[in-house]
Amino acid sequence: MTIVVDTVTVWNRDMLRFFRRPSRIVTSLVTPLVWMGMFGYGMKYGFARPDGTSPLQFGNYASYLDFTAPGIIAMGMLFTSIFSGMSIIFDRQFGFLKEILVAPVRRISFVFGKSLGGMSTALIQGVTLLVIATLAFDLRFTTGLGFVAGFLLCIGVMAMIGVSIVNLGVAIAAKTESHEVFFLISQFLVMPMFFLSGALYPTKTLPGWFQIVIAFNPMRYGVDALRWAIKGTSELSIFVDVGALLLFTLGTSVMAARFFERS
Amino acid sequence: MAAAISTQRLVKHYGDVKAVDGVDLSVERGELYGFLGPNGAGKTTTISILSTMLKPTSGAASVAGFDVLTRPYDVRRRIGIVFQDPSLDEELTGRENMVFHARLYKVPRAQRDRRIDDLLAMVDLVDRQHSRVKEYSGGMRRRLELARGLLHDPEVLFLDEPTLGLDPQTRNHIWDYIRRLNQERGVTMMLTTHYMEEADALCHRIGIIDKGRIVAEGTPSDLKSQLGGDVVHVKVQAANGAVADALKALPFVRTVTAMNAGVQLEVQHGESAIPKVMDAVREAGGVVESISLKKPTLNDVFVKHTGREIREEDMDAQGRMRFFMRHRRR
Ligand SMILES: Nc1ncnc2c1ncn2[C@@H]1O[C@H](COP(=O)(O)OP(=O)(O)OP(=O)(O)O)[C@@H](O)[C@H]1O
Numbered sequence: 001m002t003i004v005v006d007t008v009t010v011w012n013r014d015m016l017r018f019f020r021r022p023s024r025i026v027t028s029l030v031t032p033l034v035w036m037g038m039f040g041y042g043m044k045y046g047f048a049r050p051d052g053t054s055p056l057q058f059g060n061y062a063s064y065l066d067f068t069a070p071g072i073i074a075m076g077m078l079f080t081s082i083f084s085g086m087s088i089i090f091d092r093q094f095g096f097l098k099e100i101l102v103a104p105v106r107r108i109s110f111v112f113g114k115s116l117g118g119m120s121t122a123l124i125q126g127v128t129l130l131v132i133a134t135l136a137f138d139l140r141f142t143t144g145l146g147f148v149a150g151f152l153l154c155i156g157v158m159a160m161i162g163v164s165i166v167n168l169g170v171a172i173a174a175k176t177e178s179h180e181v182f183f184l185i186s187q188f189l190v191m192p193m194f195f196l197s198g199a200l201y202p203t204k205t206l207p208g209w210f211q212i213v214i215a216f217n218p219m220r221y222g223v224d225a226l227r228w229a230i231k232g233t234s235e236l237s238i239f240v241d242v243g244a245l246l247l248f249t250l251g252t253s254v255m256a257a258r259f260f261e262r263s
Numbered sequence: 264m265a266a267a268i269s270t271q272r273l274v275k276h277y278g279d280v281k282a283v284d285g286v287d288l289s290v291e292r293g294e295l296y297g298f299l300g301p302n303g304a305g306k307t308t309t310i311s312i313l314s315t316m317l318k319p320t321s322g323a324a325s326v327a328g329f330d331v332l333t334r335p336y337d338v339r340r341r342i343g344i345v346f347q348d349p350s351l352d353e354e355l356t357g358r359e360n361m362v363f364h365a366r367l368y369k370v371p372r373a374q375r376d377r378r379i380d381d382l383l384a385m386v387d388l389v390d391r392q393h394s395r396v397k398e399y400s401g402g403m404r405r406r407l408e409l410a411r412g413l414l415h416d417p418e419v420l421f422l423d424e425p426t427l428g429l430d431p432q433t434r435n436h437i438w439d440y441i442r443r444l445n446q447e448r449g450v451t452m453m454l455t456t457h458y459m460e461e462a463d464a465l466c467h468r469i470g471i472i473d474k475g476r477i478v479a480e481g482t483p484s485d486l487k488s489q490l491g492g493d494v495v496h497v498k499v500q501a502a503n504g505a506v507a508d509a510l511k512a513l514p515f516v517r518t519v520t521a522m523n524a525g526v527q528l529e530v531q532h533g534e535s536a537i538p539k540v541m542d543a544v545r546e547a548g549g550v551v552e553s554i555s556l557k558k559p560t561l562n563d564v565f566v567k568h569t570g571r572e573i574r575e576e577d578m579d580a581q582g583r584m585r586f587f588m589r590h591r592r593r
């Protein structure tokens with residue numbers, strides 16, 4: 001019971017800090033929106049045939065942006081969440097971590113509070129992007145679930161992406177002294193996770209070895225699940241996607257708790 | 264009644280460095296105990312062990328009646344600590360820092376706001392409570408940390424160099440708070456410092472620590488009286504042998520040294536000796552022109568036990584450096 005209370009206390013602090021700096025919300029939106037605008041539209045018109053149709057227009061995707069928007073939203077959340085995990089390095093550097101470590105609370109409530117906080121910021125970002133992509137870009141909800149159910153499923157998938165990636169960040173941060181090292185490690189992880197997630201291109205027709213690498217990328221299931229929730233079509237079954245995400249969330253949670261407990 | 268803090272042969276080694284090397288402590292409830300020593304003496308390390316943040320290499324310690332190794336959570340609930348280095352959330356306001364702390368320590372909601380108000384008033388931060396800590400001066404931060412450490416009504420409070428790098432006025436303020444807390448609330452306190460006058464002015468009892476060992480312990484006046492008493496210098500007009508003889512006859516005078524135009528006496532309890540010395544000089548036919556009293560300092564005690572000095576100037580330079588590091592901005 002007290003773990004829940006302490007988790008909420010830590011989460012509450014993260015929220016206070018987040019809302020104190022509106023610029024953080026804005027910066028978390030800028031990169032994905034630039035991608036959607038420049039990359040999405042560029043691809044849409046750049047590859048257009050003389051008659052106005054595009055080779056990137058396939059299946060029930062009205063345009064390349066319609067296909068790639070869920071992936072770009074997931075990418076935005078990936079970057080934000082990993083850096084939410086990094087905030088414990090700053091808490092350590094600025095000394096605030098001592099205040100928590102000497103208090104009569106379990107360390108695990110700090111980890112839970114951090115992932116809850118990171119998840120909240122990722123959700124705020126993800127949902128805002130989803131709304132903008134629907135209103136201002138080509139993203140169309142065509143899922144058989146209907147808009148409301150599809151939207152709710154999106155939120156669930158985003159929450160899992162948020163928690164698992166924040167925990168991944170916390171686990172790395174628990175083992176690294178400086179944010180420079182964290183930066184290096186996270187870049188090394190985050191870039192492949194984005195490019196090999198199916199966010200930018202369908203993966204079904206890729207060669208076998210590529211498929212194997214991709215199968216180990218948790219973001220692949222997140223992107224696929226988001227696409228299913230919005231478009232109603234996906235490469236894998238939604239149950240496989242959600243199952244894989246749950247497993248990844250559980251795994252990273254245990255890892256974050258363990259690593260932090262021992263640091 | 265069990266001691267508020269006690270340690271038995273406490274040892275902490277970092278590789279070859281013996282940070283704490285067999286410390287035995289016993290601090291009574293309600294006592295204000297000072298830990299005095301130069302940089303690297305092992306003060307912070309000892310406090311880290313007592314506050315359950317660090318495991319000792321060997322030895323035992325208990326705080327507020329609980330063993331720090333086997334009952335850390337019972338200890339944590341009963342202690343407050345002001346760390347040597349900063350530990351505030353700079354993005355939050357002063358009050359938000361307090362509320363966060365109250366929640367962590369489960370201060371009942373009904374009392375929370377009133378306690379926070381009281382403590383902020385005590386450290387004169389009511390006006391600035393809604394500013395972000397980022398915008399606080401060093402002294403304000405220190406005062407906020409002090410108030411925060413008291414929020415959950417701890418039985419034992421650890422203060423690791425509470426006035427490091429602060430100006431004399433702020434330092435005096437903080438001394439006042441510390442004294443009042445100790446007197447009015449009976450909080451047991453363990454304070455570390457390398458300022459002699461701080462230990463002298465505040466503490467009931469002092470342990471002088473050097474290279475991980477306690478080299479001397481006692482009340483400030485006991486420690487200083489080990490040095491053979493105070494030095495009184497009397498300048499006498501028309502000095503003659505009779506004056507010196509009269510002074511020698513006084514029971515509390517240990518030695519009399521004739522100087523040009525006066526005498527230097529080594530006495531016990533200089534303040535009470537001065538009037539009697541003046542009377543004696545007058546009776547012997549001398550006229551006192553001036554009189555001065557030099558008290559032995561804790562620095563003299565430290566020198567006696569270690570053969571070295573806690574050099575104040577060096578400390579201050581280091582203190583300033585640390586103060587600067589502490590408050591460097593993002
Ligand atoms: N984490 C650590 N790793 C290695 N050595 C350490 C560590 N912490 C402290 N030491 C060493 O232990 C010794 C005691 O350090 P400590 O911080 O307890 O001193 P201190 O009395 O608090 O000094 P100061 O007045 O500078 O705060 C020093 O020699 C220091 O270098």
Ligand SMILES: [Mg+2]
Nearest residue numbers: 306307308347
């Ligand atoms: Mg120290």
